[in-house]
Amino acid sequence: MSRLAILGAGVMGETLLAGLLRADWDAADIVVTDRRPERCTELVERYGVSAADNASAVGEASTVVVVVKPQDLGDLLAEIGPVVAEDALLVSLCAGVTTASIEQQIGRPVAVVRVMPNTPAQVDEGMAAISGGAHASSEQLAHVHSLLSATGRVVTVPEKYQDAVTAISGSGPAYLFYVVESMIEGGVQLGLPRDVSTELVVQTMFGSAHLLRETGRHPTELREMVTSPGGTTAAAVRTLENHGVRAAFMAAIESARDRSRLLSGG
Known part of the structure; x- marks a missing residue:
């Protein structure tokens, strides 16, 4: 070698x-x-x-x-x-x-x-x-x-x-950690002990990623499997949409792409 x-x-x-x-x-x-x-x-x-x-x-x-x-x-x-x-x-x-x-x-x-x-x-x-x-x-x-x-x-x-790769996978772990951090804090606000909230969120993130990879299903399909009409998840997703979370993520990724271009002189 x-x-x-x-x-x-x-x-x-x-x-x-x-x-x-x-x-x-x-x-x-x-x-x-x-x-x-x-x-x-x-x-x-x-x-x-x-x-x-x-x-x-x-x-x-x-x-x-x-x-x-x-x-x-x-x-x-x-x-x-x-x-x-x-x-x-x-x-x-x-x-x-x-x-x-x-x-x-x-x-x-x-x-x-x-x-x-x-x-x-x-x-x-x-x-x-x-x-x-x-x-x-x-x-x-x-x-x-x-x-x-x-x-x-x-x-x-x-x-x-x-x-674009830098904006997606290079910076991507920070976005996911940001979501995890927010979910843990949400659990604490609802009265869960921090260690319990952390365990719930981390395993949910890990298991969801594993499910996504192993099944090969589109994330929209997997999300809809969890989202019963009129249920708790539907209420939560509606709130995320009302706050423009999807648009915010896309804007954030574009900002990371633009910063990468600037650093490379592009």
């Missing part, structure tokens, strides 16, 4: 690292870097991988995964650009950064694949969308698909859709 470097050992970097090891990657094939030496030491002790400086890690790697903040990417690319191998694959998990921008900053043809992951990857239930740059081959895309499959599901999309 080829050597893989993970540059940036924050939450998402560690999430990918742990997922790969659970998927039977050899720790000896993975090297990590981070601006904080103590963080590298922590991961070396926890996972048995090696650590190095950015240039050394990239010089030995056939696949380089970049997991840093977008504002830090320019300096990192300037540092590693001269040592990226001609046939290396550069995988970017930097939100809002286009493959064309990375290619331009490297200054020579390099295979780049852009990834938009999400936080459920921490429990191997992530949703990642990948897009290839101008020099990425189908085989390299398949390789990245395999990497990200260690932490959940993966789809390949044209890069023009990445802003």
Whole structure:
């Protein structure tokens, strides 16, 4: 198996690292870097991988995964650009950064694949969308698909859709947590103990998602199964519609899409 470097050992970097090891990657094939030496030491002790400086890690790697903040990417690319191998694959998990921008900053043809992951990857239930740059081959895309499959599901999309992906699955967990938070508070307002309300809401969310995936039924159909005419659910849904919740969600998703476009310079 080829050597893989993970540059940036924050939450998402560690999430990918742990997922790969659970998927039977050899720790000896993975090297990590981070601006904080103590963080590298922590991961070396926890996972048995090696650590190095950015240039050394990239010089030995056939696949380089970049997991840093977008504002830090320019300096990192300037540092590693001269040592990226001609046939290396550069995988970017930097939100809002286009493959064309990375290619331009490297200054020579390099295979780049852009990834938009999400936080459920921490429990191997992530949703990642990948897009290839101008020099990425189908085989390299398949390789990245395999990497990200260690932490959940993966789809390949044209890069023009990445802003929409960011708004849906990238930011999506926050929307759902917002709904869960609101439902828990609603239960508390109705007199339920907070721990009971939390258990009711979390399992309801989990079970509903599982039902949606396993049955393959349209969400409207499943909602109507719960909504008896003149019943409690019908009253609740009517209130949601009266408050424009559906329109608010759509507007929120458009706002996230627009912000992603702005960050990417689109």
